[in-house]
Amino acid sequence: MKKTLRKPVLAVGPFHPLQEEMEFFQLTVDGEIVTDIDVRISYNHRGIEKLSETLQFDQVPFLVSRVCGICSASHPLAYVQAVEEIAGVKLPERARYVRVIINELERIHSHLLWAGLAGHFLGYDTVFMWAWKYREPVLDLLEAITGNRNNYGNVRVGGCREDVPNEIIPKILKELDEIERKTEMLTKAVLDDPVLHARLKGVGVLSKADAVGYAVVGPTARGSGIAIDVRRDDPYAAYGDLDWKVITQTEGDVFAKAVVRLLETFESIKMVRQALRRLPDGPVAVEVKEIPPGEGCGHAEAPRGETFHYVRSDGGNRPIRHKIRAPSYVNVPSFKASCIGQHIADVTLTLAAVDPCYSCTERLAVVDGHSNIIHDYESLLQLSREKTARIKKELGAPEFKLEDL
Amino acid sequence: MKQEELNNRLAEIRDKLIGIEQKPNRRIFLLCECENSYAVNKFLFEGLGLRFVIVTGIDSEDCFEILYHYANDETGCFVSIKAFIRDREHPEIESITPMLPAGEWIEREIHDILGIGFRNHPNMRRLILSDDWPEGVYPLRKEVKK
Numbered sequence: 118m119k120k121t122l123r124k125p126v127l128a129v130g131p132f133h134p135l136q137e138e139m140e141f142f143q144l145t146v147d148g149e150i151v152t153d154i155d156v157r158i159s160y161n162h163r164g165i166e167k168l169s170e171t172l173q174f175d176q177v178p179f180l181v182s183r184v185c186g187i188c189s190a191s192h193p194l195a196y197v198q199a200v201e202e203i204a205g206v207k208l209p210e211r212a213r214y215v216r217v218i219i220n221e222l223e224r225i226h227s228h229l230l231w232a233g234l235a236g237h238f239l240g241y242d243t244v245f246m247w248a249w250k251y252r253e254p255v256l257d258l259l260e261a262i263t264g265n266r267n268n269y270g271n272v273r274v275g276g277c278r279e280d281v282p283n284e285i286i287p288k289i290l291k292e293l294d295e296i297e298r299k300t301e302m303l304t305k306a307v308l309d310d311p312v313l314h315a316r317l318k319g320v321g322v323l324s325k326a327d328a329v330g331y332a333v334v335g336p337t338a339r340g341s342g343i344a345i346d347v348r349r350d351d352p353y354a355a356y357g358d359l360d361w362k363v364i365t366q367t368e369g370d371v372f373a374k375a376v377v378r379l380l381e382t383f384e385s386i387k388m389v390r391q392a393l394r395r396l397p398d399g400p401v402a403v404e405v406k407e408i409p410p411g412e413g414c415g416h417a418e419a420p421r422g423e424t425f426h427y428v429r430s431d432g433g434n435r436p437i438r439h440k441i442r443a444p445s446y447v448n449v450p451s452f453k454a455s456c457i458g459q460h461i462a463d464v465t466l467t468l469a470a471v472d473p474c475y476s477c478t479e480r481l482a483v484v485d486g487h488s489n490i491i492h493d494y495e496s497l498l499q500l501s502r503e504k505t506a507r508i509k510k511e512l513g514a515p516e517f518k519l520e521d522l
Numbered sequence: 523m524k525q526e527e528l529n530n531r532l533a534e535i536r537d538k539l540i541g542i543e544q545k546p547n548r549r550i551f552l553l554c555e556c557e558n559s560y561a562v563n564k565f566l567f568e569g570l571g572l573r574f575v576i577v578t579g580i581d582s583e584d585c586f587e588i589l590y591h592y593a594n595d596e597t598g599c600f601v602s603i604k605a606f607i608r609d610r611e612h613p614e615i616e617s618i619t620p621m622l623p624a625g626e627w628i629e630r631e632i633h634d635i636l637g638i639g640f641r642n643h644p645n646m647r648r649l650i651l652s653d654d655w656p657e658g659v660y661p662l663r664k665e666v667k668k
Contacts, residue, residue, distance in 0.1 A: 158627075158649065158650075159649060159650045159651075159652075162650055164661070166662070167661060167662060202547055202549070205546075329573075330622065330623045330624065331623055331624045332573060332574040332575070332622075332624035345573070345595045347598075350593075350595040350596070350597075350598045351548075351593075351595075351597075351598025351599075352598070413549075414549060414591065414600045414602070416575075416593075423575075425575050425576055425591065427576075427578050427589065427591065429580070438578070438580050440576065440578035440589075442575065442576035442628075446576070446627065446628075447576075447624055450623070450624065450626060450627055453623075
C-alpha cells in the first residue's frame with residue numbers, strides 16, 4: 118500500500134471572531150509551528166462592483182459606504198474623488214475640511230476598536246473595556262454630524278451631504294481633549310507594559326522586502342518601515358494644509374503595528390482640531406450636473422490603508438466600470454510571509470495585527486490529522502491567553518487584574 | 523522618483539507601447555498589446571520600483587482591457603498599464619504573479635469573473651466564485667444580465 122504523509126491542518130474559519138466576515142485559513146502545522154497557510158475568501162461576495170454599474174453616479178456613494186461599516190467614510194470618498202477627477206469638479210473650501218473631520222474621526226474610532234480587540238485576544242480584557250469605552254464618544258460625535266454612528270453616507274460628488282454645524286464645534290473640541298487624555302493613558306499603559314513587550318515583540322514579523330512584494334498598505338506597511346500614506350503622498354481633501362506626521366516603525370512585528378496605530382490616533386486628533394479651527398465659511402457642496410466620458414482613479418487613506426477606486430464613464434448617468442480595492446485585499450495575503458514559522462498561539466494575533474476587515478460569527482477549529490483532536494475557537498484563544506499568563510509569571514508581574522482592585 | 527525623472531524613464535519602454543496618455547492630476551496611462559504587458563509590468567515594478575496597487579479587468583465589447591495600476595508615492599502619481607486582449611474567444615495574458623506575489627488574488631479573481639486566462643500563474647484556483655458555479659459563465663461580462 119502506498120504510504121502518504123498526512124500533514125496536520127489547522128482550520129481558522131470560515132467563521133472567526135477576528136474577522137468581521139467569513140474567511141477561511143488552513144494552517145499546515147508541524148507540532149506547534151505553522152509551516153504553510155492557505156486562504157479562501159468570498160463566502161459572502163456581494164457583487165458591489167457589478168451593482169455599481171446599475172446605479173446612478175450619485176447613488177453609488179451610499180452603496181460603497183456599505184463595502185465596510187468601519188471604513189464607511191473612506192470608500193465613498195475614494196469613489197467621489199475618482200468621479201470628481203473625471204468631471205473636473207472644484208470643491209468648495211468648507212467641504213474639503215468637513216471631509217477631513219469625518220475621515221479622521223473614523224480613524225480614531227477604528228484604531229481604538231482595534232486596540233480593544235487586540236487586548237481581548239491577549240487576555241487583557243481591561244484594555245478591551247477601556248478602548249471601547251473611549252471609542253463611544255467618537256461615534257456619538259459622528260452621529261451628531263452625519264446622523265449615523267456608522268455608514269455616514271456623508272460625501273457626494275461635488276462636496277458633502279451634511280455640514281459640521283458651527284454650534285457643535287466647541288463640543289467636539291471639548292470631547293477631543295477628553296479622548297486625547299484617555300488615549301494617552303491607554304497608550305502609556307500599553308507601551309510601558311513589560312508583559313506586552315515580551316508577548317508582542319518579534320511576533321508575526323513582516324519584513325520590508327515582503328511588504329513590498331505583497332504591496333501592503335496602511336499601518337501594515339508603516340509598521341514594516343515603509344513610509345507611505347495617501348494623505349501625505351497624494352493630498353486630497355484639506356490634508357495638504359494641515360500639520361501632522363506619518364508614523365512609522367521598522368520592526369514589522371505585532372508590537373510595531375500596535376505602536377503605529379496608537380500614535381496615529383493622536384495625529385488624527387491633532388488633524389480634527391486643526392480642521393475645526395480653520396473651518397472656512399460657505400457651502401459644503403457644488404452641484405455637478407453631468408459626468409463626461411472618461412476614467413478616473415481615486416484613493417484615500419482608510420484606517421487599514423489605501424482604498425482605491427477606478428471609475429469609467431461613457432457620458433451616461435451610470436459608471437460603466439467601477440473597480441474597488443479595499444486595503445485588506447493586499448494586506449491579508451501577506452500572512453503567507455508573516456505567519457509561517459510562528460507558533461499556533463501567535464497566529465490569531467498575527468492575523469489580527471493587520472486588522473483584517475470582514476464580520477461577525479465565530480468558529481475556529483484545529484483539525485489534527487493524526488489524533489482527530491478538534492480545538493475550537495475557545496481553546497485557541499485559551500492558548501494565546503495562557504502564553505500571556507506564562508510570560509507574566511516569568512516576568513513576575515502581579516496576577517490580579519485591575520478590575521479586582 | 524520625481525515626476526520629471528519618471529516621465530523620462532518611461533521613454534525607455536516606448537517601443538513596447540502603442541500610446542501614452544498623460545492626464546491632468548498626475549495620471550498616466552500606458553497603452554499596450556497583451557503580448558507586451560509582462561515586460562511593461564516588470565519595468566514598472568522592478569525597473570522603476572513603483573508600488574503595485576491592483577488590476578482592473580474590463581469587458582469593452584470588442585476586446586478585453588486589463589489595467590495594471592501602479593503608484594509612485596513620492597509624487598502621488600498613478601501609472602496604469604492598459605493592456606488590450608483582442609481575442610475574445612480565448613482571452614489570455616501573461617501572469618505577473620511569479621514576479622509580484624501581490625498579483626495572485628486579483629488574477630484569480632479576474633479569471634473567475636471575466637474568464638481571462640493567466641499564463642504561468644502558480645495557483646489558478648477559484649477565488650470569488652463558489653465551487654458549484656457553472657463552468658464558462660463569467661459574471662462581469664457584459665452579456666450577463668444585471
